[in-house]
Amino acid sequence: MTAAPPGPGSPAGAPAMKRFGLAGWSGSGKTTLLARLIPALTACGVTVSTLKHAHHAFDIDTPGKDSHTHRVAGAAEVMVASRHRWALIRELRDEPEPDLDALVARMAPVDLLLVEGFKFHPHPKLEVWRAATGKPPLHPEDPWIVAIAGDRPEPAPGHAPTDLPVFDLDDIEAIADFVLAACGLQPAGPDRSLAPEAPER
Numbered sequence: 220m221t222a223a224p225p226g227p228g229s230p231a232g233a234p235a236m237k238r239f240g241l242a243g244w245s246g247s248g249k250t251t252l253l254a255r256l257i258p259a260l261t262a263c264g265v266t267v268s269t270l271k272h273a274h275h276a277f278d279i280d281t282p283g284k285d286s287h288t289h290r291v292a293g294a295a296e297v298m299v300a301s302r303h304r305w306a307l308i309r310e311l312r313d314e315p316e317p318d319l320d321a322l323v324a325r326m327a328p329v330d331l332l333l334v335e336g337f338k339f340h341p342h343p344k345l346e347v348w349r350a351a352t353g354k355p356p357l358h359p360e361d362p363w364i365v366a367i368a369g370d371r372p373e374p375a376p377g378h379a380p381t382d383l384p385v386f387d388l389d390d391i392e393a394i395a396d397f398v399l400a401a402c403g404l405q406p407a408g409p410d411r412s413l414a415p416e417a418p419e420r
Contacts, residue, residue, distance in 0.1 A: 264407025272336030
């Protein structure tokens with residue numbers, strides 16, 4: 220396993236964060252679903268963090284800013300901090316990409332970590348699938364997919380119809396209930412009215 224530099228991680232003796240993933244092709248609606256699912260879960264009293272995998276050389280820094288200048292000059296890590304938030308940017312340069320476990324070890328503990336991407340990592344996942352993407356479903360080849368949100372897939376040739384639960388993408392409360400149950404988490408609050416309305420698709 221590729222190690223990441225030391226991070227906050229979970230304190231000794233603390234229960235491990237529950238992980239639950241969202242998998243799906245680009246354009247399937249994963250990010251839109253996450254943006255509605257997070258407030259539904261936090262309204263239940265569950266603390267939530269997210270981890271997203273990028274498939275390209277993403278950059279959250281801005282050329283011309285001091286932090287970008289420090290990084291380009293050769294700094295291994297650059298931290299930017301204010302009263303409202305802080306961010307740590309690590310330039311891998313010739314280091315291998317850390318795996319999911321190494322990245323999670325850097326994160327402060329919460330009740331639930333929602334993972335977008337890392338679709339081949341062995342953790343429970345909800346597949347977000349819509350026929351409009353023109354892509355085949357992932358669940359026939361991934362035993363870690365435990366439910367589907369979106370359209371009900373037609374069975375692939377040689378496969379039986381799926382017996383996985385299939386949720387409407389707009390049924391946020393049912394999806395939140397499923398995620399909590401799948402992770403063994405109990406809601407701490409009754410109000411789930413904070414999930415925003417779905418945007419037009």
